[in-house]
Amino acid sequence: MRETPRMLVVDDEASIRRNLAVGMAQRGYEVDACEMGLSALEKIEAARRSGVPHNVVILDIRLPDIDGLHLLQMIKDVYPELPVVVMSGYGDEQTGERVKERHGSAYLDKPFEIEALEAEIRKIGPPEEEERAPRPEARTEVSRSQSAYVFLRGKPGADLSGCFTALYFAEGVCYCDAVTGDWDIVLLVQAPDRRGIWDWVARTVQPLPEIKKFEIHHSERPLLGKDIESFIHHHELMQVAEGMSEMAGDKRNRQLLSAYILLEIDSSCVPSLYATYYFDEDVVYCDMTDHGSMAILLVQGRTCDAIRQAVSRLRSRPGVLRAMTLNIVKLQGI
Numbered sequence: 001m002r003e004t005p006r007m008l009v010v011d012d013e014a015s016i017r018r019n020l021a022v023g024m025a026q027r028g029y030e031v032d033a034c035e036m037g038l039s040a041l042e043k044i045e046a047a048r049r050s051g052v053p054h055n056v057v058i059l060d061i062r063l064p065d066i067d068g069l070h071l072l073q074m075i076k077d078v079y080p081e082l083p084v085v086v087m088s089g090y091g092d093e094q095t096g097e098r099v100k101e102r103h104g105s106a107y108l109d110k111p112f113e114i115e116a117l118e119a120e121i122r123k124i125g126p127p128e129e130e131e132r133a134p135r136p137e138a139r140t141e142v143s144r145s146q147s148a149y150v151f152l153r154g155k156p157g158a159d160l161s162g163c164f165t166a167l168y169f170a171e172g173v174c175y176c177d178a179v180t181g182d183w184d185i186v187l188l189v190q191a192p193d194r195r196g197i198w199d200w201v202a203r204t205v206q207p208l209p210e211i212k213k214f215e216i217h218h219s220e221r222p223l224l225g226k227d228i229e230s231f232i233h234h235h236e237l238m239q240v241a242e243g244m245s246e247m248a249g250d251k252r253n254r255q256l257l258s259a260y261i262l263l264e265i266d267s268s269c270v271p272s273l274y275a276t277y278y279f280d281e282d283v284v285y286c287d288m289t290d291h292g293s294m295a296i297l298l299v300q301g302r303t304c305d306a307i308r309q310a311v312s313r314l315r316s317r318p319g320v321l322r323a324m325t326l327n328i329v330k331l332q333g334i
Helices: 014-025 037-050 068-078 095-101 115-123 160-166 194-204 225-240 267-278 306-317
Strands: 006-010 030-034 057-058 084-088 106-110 146-154 174-181 185-191 210-216 256-265 284-290 294-301 321-328
Touching: 006 014, 006 037, 006 068, 014 030, 014 115, 030 037, 037 057, 037 068, 037 225, 037 267, 057 068, 068 084, 068 095, 068 225, 084 115, 095 106, 095 321, 106 115, 146 194, 146 284, 160 174, 160 185, 174 256, 194 210, 225 267, 256 306, 267 284, 267 294, 284 306, 294 306, 306 321
Parallel strands: 006 030, 006 057, 057 084, 084 106
Antiparallel strands: 146 185, 146 210, 174 185, 174 321, 256 294, 256 321, 284 294
């Protein structure tokens, strides 16, 4: 039986981390702390795997890498029994409701006294000492095939409507999007292996007289730290179990505006960028390609301005060298 409860404080302000750590340590807690959302996920997973999980997480909404409310949702998706107390110095009357909708245990406006935090934790209940419920086993996961993005450019003046329709319904096509920018059509294609992708292109794309050129970018899973990789793995298993993953259905919201962002990146930044983009609330899909030199993101927003803001934010990350945006055009009848 572990007598000392463990707490994780996630806040980008060192003074707040220090004050909470000192105050809660005086009240019998072993306090761990970090300033980034990704670090929090790594610490939570590492503690779980080591057999000494945290009993409560204290989470700020404004973090440098991940929106705190989105991080709350991620945590509760994988660790539904883990209590999370959310705090913010910029909340309003709706903030508490948004925390509750994401199954947060409590919400506190900054600044607050240590006694107020302690009282909220007491309301949640004593620290859990029993073994947590098992998460889905690996057998839940569906075997993966090779995926690739195929970018198509039509010949000048060519009518691509018939071409688009044929590709949209072609076998092996997961998504087919008409776009504006340097390309006209973006396809996400699946096959048993890379050779199968090239065979599909040779059989389906190259015979089309309307197509001037194409590029193939194979989806690649980057090497990540074991703790964040473990978290992503269990998050995907949870999505599969709930029927929400890409393998179980389309994660896109067809009522929203969508765009592809093609990012040329510094290969040394691949692990941190991939993890950051994977957990970004505006990113529907994130794939690394070209041996880690390119990231392809699908983003969604309610307005053109929301898309522009998301693109600006995502391309401003350290390690991004260049960016290209391809706005998706909604075609009638498809």
